[in-house]
Amino acid sequence: MNLNELIIEVKKVAKEAGLFIKNESLKFNTDLVEYKDVNNVVSYVDKETERLIVDRLSAILPEAGFITEEGTVETEDINMLNWIIDPLDGTANFIHGLPNYSVSLALARGKDVLLGVVYNVCTEDMFWATKGGGAFRNDTKISVSKVETFGQSLLATGFPYYKFENMDKYILVLESLMQKTHGLRRLGSAAIDLAYVACGYFDAFFEYNLNSYDMAAGVLLIKEAGGTVTDFQGGDDYLFGGMVIAGGKVHAELLAEIKRFWNS
Structure with a gap:
């Protein structure tokens, strides 16, 4: 498993999912919102985006399981190799038209995260990292704040x-x-x-x-x-x-x- 090759494909999946979300935002009907629990909302956009992502990632790495927010497919063992997916992080923002939501995709073996992508749907910024390979915003390497106080x-x-x-x-x-x-x-x-x-x-x-x-x-x-x-x-x-x-x-x-x- 070559993480440098894999991250390229995962970024493509994140961008495809983000484009679907953005297109749906232009015609979204709030009457279609469902409640999973008190204050915990979900929409068909979350579910359809997750199905798209699972389909694409299954083709890229068939041996990996899935941990997903909407339960499209679920692994039985969190210690194995798993894709960990939030198809639409910031659903409440999306439903209310607040432009701040994302697609979050990661590959982990147990608690050890091997690669990760966060795609800001509204700004089209791609944040990505591979274990041992640094972190990037689009094509620029990033680093945490140096503020000490x-x-x-x-x-x-x-x-x-x-x-x-x-x-x-x-x-x-x-x-x-x-x-x-x-x-x-x-x-x-x-x-x-x-x-x-x-x-x-x-x-x-x-x-x-x-x-x-x-x-x-x-x-x-x-x-x-x-x-x-x-x-x-x-x-x-x-x-x-x-x-x-x-x-x-x-x-x-x-x-x-x-x-x-x-x-x-």
Whole structure:
């Protein structure tokens, strides 16, 4: 398996999926929105995009399984070689016409992500990385922020839309960070947030209640861009553990700040 050859084909799939999403956005009918759960929406665009992606990736690497958001096809073993797919990250943005959503594709063996692509459908920016090969925005190599001072950092996060039992801790974290940083942003697509950390636009990102398909491609981007990725305890149980902190030089201070409230 040659990752340099494989990433070329995966980028083509991401772009094809993005073009389908963009075309559908021009005629999308909000009456077709479905609810998977409270505040958790899905559309036929998510489902059809996922089917397209699964079809294309199956042809590229037939031996790989799938971990997908919409359950088009599902692997029984997360430790095997798997494609990890979010066909439309930022569905709520898409439904409301807010131009910030993406396609996120990754290939992983267990928790080890081998390649990742985040395609910003609205800007047509392609963020991509292979393990050991660096991270790129289109054709330009990228790196995480060099900001070292927490007070000068701009952070990104995502608001929980289910499992609200940790909300009190999360609000305390937000309250503290609002007073200690340049600010926080919530764009609505974790994959784009992570890609922007890899580019140095954000100095760090954190969120809980995420799934592997939300972050798989993005965390590889950050690692290959020179950043650090951990769970909320500083360990490596983030991909399937649901809690992630990712950033450049301010990662350690952000981790300490989150642990101060999360472990109380």
